[in-house]
Amino acid sequence: MKPYHAPAWLPGGHAQTIWPKLIRQAPIKLRRERWDTPDGDFIDVDWVDGPPRSSLLVLFHGLEGSSASHYALSTAHACRKAGWRLALPHFRGCSGELNRRPRAYHSGDAEEIDWILHHLHTAHGGRPLHAAGVSLGGNALLKWAGERGAAAGELVTGVAALCAPLDLAACGHHLARGFNRVYTQYFLKTLKAVSAARLRQFPGLFDEARMLAAINLHQFDDAVTAPVHGFAGADDYWQRASAKPWLKSIAIPAVAVNPKNDPFLPATYLPSAADVSPQVRLEQPAGGGHVGFVSGTFPGNLDWLPQRLLHFFLYETS
Structure with missing residues (x-):
């Protein structure tokens, strides 16, 4: 798949971050499940359904995100078109209803990631699933993969993180x-x-x-x-x-996409090859903003991010 290149008509990290929120996307109907957590709380998971044995992608959202976030909607459309199932778990308090317990969620919540992935793995018939995270969700997912090492491969085929605030x-x-x-x-x-x-x-x-x-x-x-x-x-x-110290411990296929003009994380703090394990692929395009990745002619579309995810899990994790 071709690396990301920002369109000439949308210059700069701020414009590339803000514009995607203004791009209209067709609505998509999602099915919601509520799961009780081991500590007496709950999380809500929104689904794009598909054939029972089709590929399952889980996408963890960013800070104060949800299944209504622009990147979640574009991924939902791409999965439905590809015949994949998609699970969109909401971190506690992000699905429109207060959770029952005092804890909420945070950028290093690998414990919550682990519980969700185990639950999904069981629901997927014990077959490995594909795991991706955006911004905060990407940081927590990479940290989880680093902490679990080779054992992460029992649950997932690989991990993909978009614009994770690694530091x-x-x-x-x-x-x-x-x-x-x-x-x-x-x-x-x-x-x-x-x-x-x-x-x-x-x-x-x-x-x-x-x-x-x-x-x-x-x-x-x-x-x-x-x-x-x-x-x-x-x-x-x-x-x-922070996930950055854990990148050397990741033992499953992983990709971390971090635009150099992301307003959230200066390029000088991005990891280099020396900071990661051989399993981690670093992609650091010049543009993209923070979870922007707008492509095409004006007014643009949001196809690049979901296509990058599907391509990674189809062709780069085996």
């Missing part, structure tokens, strides 16, 4: 500067609303005043994400949850 400290601090603060405020709006609702369920879970006063992701993660999920603070969370 969370670099990403978090970069999003606090310049125009990037627009993205930060976009995330904080929903993160704070959901966190406030969770605090009403579980009084004293974290410091509400610090949460409301947060103006960047470091302050929010220090006030909410870290204490809720057992980290000493934002710095501890960002260090321990």
Whole structure:
């Protein structure tokens, strides 16, 4: 498959990040399942159905994403056309309903990834499935693959990550500067609303005043994400949850696609061949933005990302 090249009519990482949200896609009907978790909570999984023994792709969404995210919709259309089944799990609190337990989700949530993949593996008749993740979901998936090593191959044929924030400290601090603060405020709006609702369920879970006063992701993660999920603070969370240190331990086919103009992660922090195992393929195109990958003539389409996923799992994991 040809490497990604951004169209000349859509220059720059910010435009390539924002424009995909404005591209209209046909609606697609998804079937929802609710799974009870081992700790008494639940997650919702949206499905594109297909023949029982057809390939199954699982796609983990990004921060505050869902099955309605533009990349999820384009992947759903591509899977339906290809005759694949698609599972779109929602991290806790991202499916439109508050979860039952105090925990939510975070960038290094390999434990949740593992539980979901085991559940899907069983539902898929014990056959390996294809696993992909976007942004936060890609970071958590790569970290899971690195932690599990060769054992990951018992569940999946390989892993693909698109625009994973592999170095969370670099990403978090970069999003606090310049125009990037627009993205930060976009995330904080929903993160704070959901966190406030969770605090009403579980009084004293974290410091509400610090949460409301947060103006960047470091302050929010220090006030909410870290204490809720057992980290000493934002710095501890960002260090321990980053996937980059785990890339050398991945023992199954993997691809990490990170545009060099991604506004979320400066190119200077992207991994090199020396940072990864021989099983990991690094693709770092000049353009693409953050989960943009617009292609074609104006107004563009969102075909490249799902086609990259299908091509990887069809031809690059055997």
